[in-house]
Amino acid sequence: MRVDVITIFPDYFGPLSLSLIGKARGSGLLDLEVHDLRTWTSDVHRTVDDTPYGGGPGMVMRPEPWGQALDAVGPGTLIVPSPVGKPFTQADAQALASLDHLIFACGRYEGIDQRVIDDAAARMPVLEVSLGDYVLFGGEVAVIVIMEAITRLLPGVLGNADSLTEESHAAGLLEAPVYTKPASWRDRDVPDVLRSGDHGRIARWRRDQSLLRTAARRPDMMAAYPPSSLDKADRKT
Numbered sequence: 371m372r373v374d375v376i377t378i379f380p381d382y383f384g385p386l387s388l389s390l391i392g393k394a395r396g397s398g399l400l401d402l403e404v405h406d407l408r409t410w411t412s413d414v415h416r417t418v419d420d421t422p423y424g425g426g427p428g429m430v431m432r433p434e435p436w437g438q439a440l441d442a443v444g445p446g447t448l449i450v451p452s453p454v455g456k457p458f459t460q461a462d463a464q465a466l467a468s469l470d471h472l473i474f475a476c477g478r479y480e481g482i483d484q485r486v487i488d489d490a491a492a493r494m495p496v497l498e499v500s501l502g503d504y505v506l507f508g509g510e511v512a513v514i515v516i517m518e519a520i521t522r523l524l525p526g527v528l529g530n531a532d533s534l535t536e537e538s539h540a541a542g543l544l545e546a547p548v549y550t551k552p553a554s555w556r557d558r559d560v561p562d563v564l565r566s567g568d569h570g571r572i573a574r575w576r577r578d579q580s581l582l583r584t585a586a587r588r589p590d591m592m593a594a595y596p597p598s599s600l601d602k603a604d605r606k607t
């Protein structure tokens with residue numbers, strides 16, 4: 371997978387050289403390049419922003435540098451993190467993980483001139499996404515989150531691919547609690563069922579825990595959980 375990131379803060383992406391993403395880059399599974407938007411400015415001050423038409427607070431990112439940057443690195447699938455974007459989901463990560471070339475546009479200030487998105491959409495797929503209902507300073511942190519969600523789905527990145535099928539959000543429920551040694555810690559014991567060696571009983575316990583957690587914390591996921599996977603006894607109203 372080829373990924374181009376365009377930003378005015380390239381140093382924000384140091385974390386993408388670490389851990390499993392760093393290994394994916396080193397092994398060639400992920401070809402990632404971070405570009406400084408100011409590369410495509412032409413004035414002595416390398417200006418990337420200006421005042422908003424119609425007035426209002428803050429500054430808006432100018433279209434000219436963005437247009438030239440996207441001309442240079444595109445075409446591909448353009449992902450624009452934004453407070454007004456579609457909520458980013460595991461399904462989005464799975465869909466994006468199957469693509470060959472992603473381009474991330476990291477906005478700052480009050481956002482990117484809308485004509486940049488409209489112009490790009492005329493020649494490549496564009497996805498405006500939001501991480502959640504809160505406001506960040508810019509798109510960089512969102513790109514790091516989205517890149518983790520996508521990269522862990524790339525074949526060969528995670529040693530144990532089984533973990534991808536059972537994890538939260540992939541199966542439609544929250545994961546059950548996890549435990550490791552010691553069996554007793556500060557007078558708190560690991561549930562006996564997990565030490566029973568009875569894999570069928572363990573699987574049923576984990577599913578029950580997942581259903582309880584999801585019902586308590588994410589009624590929205592519970593409501594969307596496929597009815598075929600639940601008999602009446604399972605569904606907690």
Ligand SMILES: N#Cc1c(-c2ccc3ccn(Cc4ccccn4)c3c2)n[nH]c1N
Nearest residue numbers: 451452477478501502504505506508509512
């Ligand atoms: N994804 C995501 C985001 C963002 C986000 C993403 C990109 C930009 C570019 C500028 N700003 C600041 C800003 C402040 C006020 C109005 C508009 N924009 C961003 C914020 N905030 N919250 C999310 N879940």
